[in-house]
Amino acid sequence: MSKQTDVKITAAKGRPMLAWVGKRPLRYVTAFPAQHVETYDPTGEFGKKKVDAAWLEWPDGYPKGGLLLNGDNKEVLAHLLANGFRGKVNLIYIDPPFDSGADYVRKVQLRGVTANFKIDGENYTLGEQIQYTDIWANDNYLQFMYERLLLLKELLSEDGSIVLHCDSTKGHLLRCLLDEVFGSANIKNEITWRYVKYQMGKINRFVDNTDRLLWYTKGSNYTYKLQMTPLEKPKELLAKGWDKEKGVIVNLKDEKGKTYKILINEEKVDDFWDLPFEGPVWVNNEEGKLAKVDLQNMPIDNTWLLPYIAAPSYERTGFPTQKPEVLLARVINALSKPGDLILDCFIGSGTTAAVAQKLGRRWIGCDINKGAIQTTAKRLQSIISEQILEVINPQPLGFDLDGKDKQSELPQLAFTTWKVNNYDLVIQHNEAINLACEHIGIQRTRTDGFFDGTLGKKLAKIIPFGHPLSPVDLEEIKKELEARPEEERSVVVVCIGKELATDAWVEEWNRLRKGEDAANRIEVIELRTDPKYGKIILTQPATAQVSIMRDGEKIRVEIHDFISPTIVERLDIDMPLFKARITDWRSMVDCIMVDTDYNGEVFNVTISDVPQRKNNLVNGTYELPAPAGVTTVAVKIMDMLGEEVLVTRQV
Template identity: 60%
Template sequence: MSEKKEVKIAAAKGRPMLTWVGKRPLRHVNAFPAQRVATFDPSGELVQNKLDASWEGWPEYYPKGGLLFHGDNKEVLAHLLANGFRGKVNLIYIDPPFDSGADYVRKVQLRGVTGTAKIDGETYTLGEQIQYTDIWANDNYLQFMYERLLLLKELLAENGLIFIHMDESRGHYIKILLDEIFNQENYINEIIWKRQTAHSDIGQGSKHLGRLHDSIFIYCKGSSYKWNNVYTRYSNEYIENFYKYYDPETGRRYRLSDITAPGGRSKGNPYYEFLGVTRYWRFSKERMDKLFKEGRIIQTNSGGVPSQKRYLDEMPGVPLQDIWDDIKPIQSQALERVDYPTQKSMKLIERIIEIGSEPCDLVLDCFIGSGTTAAVAQKLGRRWIGCDINKGAIQTTAKRLQSIINEQVQEAHKPQQTEFSEMADEDKKPEPAQLAFTNWRVNDYDLAIQHNEAVNLACEHIGVQRTRSDGFFDGILGKKLVKIIPFSHPLTPLDLEEIKKELEARPEEDRSIVVICLGKELVADAWLEDWNRLRKGKDAVNRVDVIELRTDPKYGNFIVHQPATAKVNIQRAGDKIKVEIKDFISPTIVERLEMDTPLFKAKITDWRSMVDYVMIDTAYNGQVFSVDLVDVPEKKSDLVSGVYELPAPQKVTIIAVNIVDMLGEEVLITKRL
């Protein structure tokens, strides 16, 4: 993790090949470092040294637990490839955008009916500009999916499977992309999932057939892929028609099955006499006698050909077909519902994971959304990696996983039962593969977390080799010395003068200097120009160059997370506490609005359109936030009030105001009154 990495990507060579305007092969990608931002480890598992075989080959950089990444999935996938996960993922399930990248890739949903800005010459409101708008041309969408599928193939194990969930609007394009990337001979199935009930999207005046299904494409990477057969229950009609007989003593239903052997001698089947009938049989004579003693072979007619009893309660069911109509979508009252717009049923994901993986296998979903894939993987004893660019999705996923892991930890501490019924052992779920997970950021860093960590991230991004023995310089880049300016302030002439003094104290030092900073003052450019005027050419002594992490042509896409800020007036007026939010700004929302809307410039004139809800605690103890007032607008079209009045505690107290923006980022303002 100590140097910048360029990850090579194999070319797609399958046929047929889809062509679109701007199609570009993905020959390599730059891998950004990851910054750990949170750990959930209720049992202290991550501090233990896991030695079991399931974690063999796990990259040392990451703790042995679930990994949840916040960032653009293209950058996250490149990071995983560069850091030891190439060919390590056993099963991939993705539910990517069907017809628009806006609602998945850079989702910013703002409040307000008419919005606070409109596009010149258009009638779209700001909210409509960003939410569920098809601002992607079809060519851009195909390039988006092409790049990510190429990266996913590199991560997939040779015996792994990938499941891609689509609908009818883009599925046919994605199928051809998959043929090109994974090769047509590695296509396994198209699953038709009936996701809706009878009426679907048919309304009065509709001029199309009801849209009832999604498609899920299955591809393998190599011919020796994992596959577990899954069975569904027999229908009542099937049972009545085929399992017509009952054992008089037990009441067990059974059917009669032919035990003669088709193909006879050519298939090597045994030939002998049994119950007065000479035939080629499916079983050896010893096996036949054993089944007969067990009451499994009967002769219904004297002298007739014997048959085998097959009991209904011993049959696994109907082998799973490619039309799935027995799994319903998430209903409004479902217990698993987390109010995420693209949430999929846990039963759907459970079936997919059971088909294509074993306990302790690694499952990946880079469009994690509400976290269903990670949640099911955790329940089924699989390891998992999840990723999403939407912070709200990461928060929703983390909350679900915390609840599941807490339940699993509690279950592990329960006394073990000494007696089990026969069914109990069969229904027993796999042991959890992990009881902890960590949250990470890729290319969206909070450099205020810890200066040393921020420096390490920057060095990794640029490829600086750290030197601990030098008391002034931080490392080496090629043959150049490196000085990193604290990220708490921009580069100034005072910083450069310090470098000059250090060089004067080292008269024999002839190497050039690279200064790494986060922003720089204009006067620093004049200092550098004057210093370097006589230091030209590749052999120049003590030349000073600057890498500014936001604007440098080569290294300038090292994104820094800027937290949201608020101006809040809190005062005591008699027996009342008055709170007025004067202003709120989320740099992340503003940045993403600019990234999401390349066709126009959106402006935010009312800070309330960025705020999801406000909570106030009139007696904050610094640890637990107790809600005395919450302002959650009833509709997405409504705005928070921003002005509040509450009863004032008689004693001196701390008032805390918690403002949560539309991406889930929180700002906490406190004041002692």
């Protein structure tokens, strides 16, 4: 999808302008191509010509449906700019890292008939899988957010809005960044979301149960639909500031038009709410000033008391920092129209795309984390499947659909998944670092912006597992050590694979640092070949026994067995006293998808088996219509840790 190119970015001109160490303007950004990897189109929608007005300016390079992109969101946003989406996004909602100083993990457990699957009589979950690390050095966080806000502004339409979700940690600084990028005149609200979460452990300050939503627009012409909430009685009436002892005079009309003038004081206010009158009434104070009061509803203000996700709840995905659908429903309903395009470049568990799909909006979601993409894709597949059945058995959403409840009014019932810059981490980087640290014995460091931890008395640096160790990586370590003239500790470099030139580089470096007490010697642990630490990487990939056959006009698929050595290895590591035995292979499987006409490049989902409840199992046996002639059937099996197995057969 397009060649690599440079995209020009408009400079920020707003005031005030926040300064930090290492602040750099973003004048150009490189746009990389995208690779189409998966399609979910259960109704054949992409084969139909769409003439809706919402799709008229949709770029030709993408199918007219939801877009899910895996990659660094800076590169994804640049790609969207280079491929026709500049100024096309109506609403941006982002829930970026908060600079909280924490690792965010997703709790992973085997599937089973009970909440905790039993292995040899023991209750067991697979523990926690790191999704992303919210730890930043110095002012790197501000530069990270600044660059992405500049890109998002380019994508936003002239009548569009952006809502940035944050907390008190960096909310004040993010508001300054938004002032600089979008202009201080374009802030519409700083919304406080208050929720109730039980505080455990030692409490040494007021419990912080609020987040902030910073709402900015690109200009003065923007979408806003007034949101109303039921009036609580009688608090709002007494909070207007009228004299509680002398009371207020209320003019009421009954159903026949007769007018009643009633004096209401504090003692009578409860009786007032019991009067059989509906709709707005006029309230007079003693000076004769009138105020219109709606006995049913009042406009929602900038303090939102909305529940966190209830536990237990089928809405929960197990993804860290997941936000409730009712929160996104309020944002999307208020700041967009049906058919508008919604973008979330920190998609996480997929709540923004899920609510946008339910509310009849188009959507684009992206995330650097492959697990986030997998979680979102499964969630959307379930939602679209339910929407297809909705015309047969209508069910309430639980929040406002802007009066549109017919499936014909939904903009799409299909989506595609893409990789940008060939971004495909077989092992999620943060999860791999965590496993490597546990396996090798590295103690993680939270305050060092360059080194990942210590191994004994040595500094430890983990090279991103997406590429082998190269002399460029070693030069970066050299520069960092030169910037720390008082640092004398040796360095352990952990990597998967290494270029041949690195051995000569390390040998020459250490030759100049001989002796037991020599400073800054470098040792390399290559996880594929290291005799002591290599076991973590030598684990075999997951395998499956699958039969695929044609039976007349049907194709039958049956999974006979599945084994994930990674899961078994984790069970062995965490429970070393016994050899874990898993009696039902389906407990290790998160979902199964089948493509009955696989072309070897893009996986088109013919059927997806995504159990709705965490303790339900996949079916494992499927019967599908057979395409005419010889075809290649592909079966994709995803385990509970996100590892995928693809089995293909020509029938």
